[in-house]
C-alpha cells in the first residue's frame with residue numbers, strides 16, 4: 001500500500017513537472033523495499049547530474065539553467081539592426097553575416113545579460129553580443145567559456161557597482177574574486193562605442209579583449225596564441241616601445257594604454273577594431289601584429 005501511494009506520488013510529481021516519460025520506468029522500479037532504495041538513489045543521481053552537469057568550468061547553478069532556458073527563446077537575430085548599428089557587421093559578406101548571426105545566437109543562449117535597474121531591449125542584447133563576437137570572429141571554434149554573465153548598468157559604476165557615487169567612473173570591469181566569470185559594463189559606454197564611428201574607443205570591445213587575454217589564466221597582455229617565444233618577444237618589445245611613446249606624450253594611442261601591458265593590448269585592440277585604417281597609417285607595425293593576431297593575416 002505504502003509502495004502504491006509512493007508510486008502515485010512520484011507519478012503525480014513527475015506529471016506536474018512534465019516528465020511523464022519517466023513515469024512508466026519509476027512504476028516498474030517500485031516492487032520491493034530494496035527497489036524503493038534504488039528509486040531514491042536513481043532520483044538523487046538525476047538531480048545531481050542535472051544541476052552539476054560535469055562540474056568544474058561547466059558548472060551551472062539552477063538559476064543559470066533557468067536563465068539559459070529562457071534565452072533559448074530569443075527571437076531570430078535581426079540582420080537589419082546589426083546592419084544599422086554595427087559597422088563591423090555591415091562590412092561583412094553575406095556568408096560571414098550568417099556566421100556572425102549564428103555566433104550572436106550562441107552568445108545570447110549561453111551568456112546571461114543582466115540589466116541593473118532597467119528593462120533590457122533587443123538592441124542592448126545585440127550590442128553586448130556583437131562586442132563579444134567582433135574580437136573573436138576569426139578564431140575558429142572559440143567562445144567565451146570563461147564568462148557566465150554580463151551585468152549591464154545604466155551608467156559608469158564604482159567597485160561596489162554604485163552608479164551615483166563620487167568615484168563612479170568605471171565604464172567596464174572584468175577580473176577575479178567577485179568578478180570571476182562576470183563582466184560589468186556601462187550601457188551608456190556600450191552605446192557610445194557603437195554610435196561614434198570615428199573615435200578609437202569601444203569600452204565593450206575593450207572588456208571582451210581582456211576576456212581573450214584572460215583565457216590562458218592571466219590578464220597580462222600576452223594571450224596564449226602569442227605566448228610562443230617566437231611571437232612573444234617582438235610583441236613585448238613593440239608594446240614597451242609604444243607605451244614609452246604614450247608616456248612621453250608622443251602618441252595618439254589613449255594614455256590609458258600605458259597603465260600596463262594588458263591595458264595596452266585592450267586599448268590597441270579598440271583602436272584596431274574602431275579605426276583600422278588610421279592604426280595602419282600611424283602604427284603600421286602594431287597594425288600588422290594586431291591584424292595577424294585577430295584576423296590571422298599577414299599584410300606584408
Ligand SMILES: [Zn+2]
Pocket residue numbers: 206210262263266
Ligand atoms: Zn581594461
